[in-house]
Amino acid sequence: MRDRLFTDASVAVLYDALCAGRQDFDFYLPLVMSAGSVLDVGCGTGELLCRARQAGHQGRLCGLDPADAMLEQAYAKTQAYAKTQAYGQARAYATGHAHAKAGSGQTAIEWVLGDLSAVSWEREFDLAVMTGNAFQEFVADDALRVALAAIRSALVDGGRFAFETRNPAARAWEEWTAEHAVEVLDATGAVVRVAHDVETPCDGDTVHFTTTFTSPDWDRPQASRSTVRFRGAVEVASFLAGAGLVVEEQYGGWLRQPLTDTSPDIITIARRR
Structure with a gap:
């Protein structure tokens, strides 16, 4: 059995309902709103980027995900939002594959089907985020190294990478x-x-x-x-350092509580060196 939650359309449609009331968006959204260009790695149904655009973000927003069923949900949201008064006049959105830019103008959201091993962005984003514990999907050490190297390459000098992983x-x-x-x-x-x-x-x-x-x-x-x-804080920091990313902030909860041994999450903001 493959991870049908992400690849099967009949199950992927349940994702947002399963994640209703999630607290992490209150943490990530201000980071997204303060960055001119944002890459959402493992964007899923695109909820975070759609919220950012709806809240008035005028810069570049790009979502990357390997599951077509999830990106179909993201595309449907942008199409629906474009028809509402949330943006005034209806504006164009489109789904994208490879590195094709979706839509046109500052209101577009790019949806890219693929993973970090297949992209080659170079200094294009001020911020990269990875939500929903997607960091834990990189089971093999080499896979995580490849992913972090790609994220660093995608960031501008001094760009930040924000993500969380469950505290083992x-x-x-x-x-x-x-x-x-x-x-x-x-x-x-x-x-x-x-x-x-x-x-x-x-x-x-x-x-x-x-x-x-x-x-x-x-x-x-x-x-x-x-x-x-599951990787602990020391191991996470070691992988980041090996990729040329330095831990700038680290928390144990979505209200920026200090990280302790009993914290449910390890929430990290790292910066490209």
């Missing part, structure tokens, strides 16, 4: 159980139950788990298998 000391995976299942509504209004099941034994370093989606209105359940890597 908080052992978040212990709550990824059927007892903590949630329910959301799909596009038809059907109730969908979403439950996680972590594979054992689990060493707390690399965690494999299956997400199962069930609904009384569906013929059968759907399942998505995922693997994520």
Whole structure:
């Protein structure tokens, strides 16, 4: 089973509902609004960049994601926003592949289908963000090194990279159980139950788990298998330094609480050296 949550359109459409009420956007949005050009790595459904544009960001916004189903959601949002009064007159948006720039003028949002191993931006962005714990998707050390090198290349001199990863000391995976299942509504209004099941034994370093989606209105359940890597603050800083990025700020919560051993997250802002 592949990670169907991101690649299957019928499941990807549930992503925003599953992430409703997320606190991280209150942290990231001011960073985006203060930067002239922004790259959102693993942008998913494009919610953060759409909020930025809706809030009046006039610079370059670019979302990169390897899952076409997620970018379809992003494109649908920009199309819908363009038809509202949020931007006054309707403005053009388009989906993009490779390095094609989407839309026209300062109001465009670029949606790029691909991953960091296939891009070659050079000093084009003031800020790069990676939200939704996407940092943990880089399971292999070499994959993370490639990703960080690409991010550094994409940043202007002194540009910043903001992201978060779950603190391994908080052992978040212990709550990824059927007892903590949630329910959301799909596009038809059907109730969908979403439950996680972590594979054992689990060493707390690399965690494999299956997400199962069930609904009384569906013929059968759907399942998505995922693997994520947990890295502590010292290890994260070491990888950043190896890529030419220096930690500038680090927090343990979305209200900028100090990072401690019990913090649920390791939230980092690094700068290109």
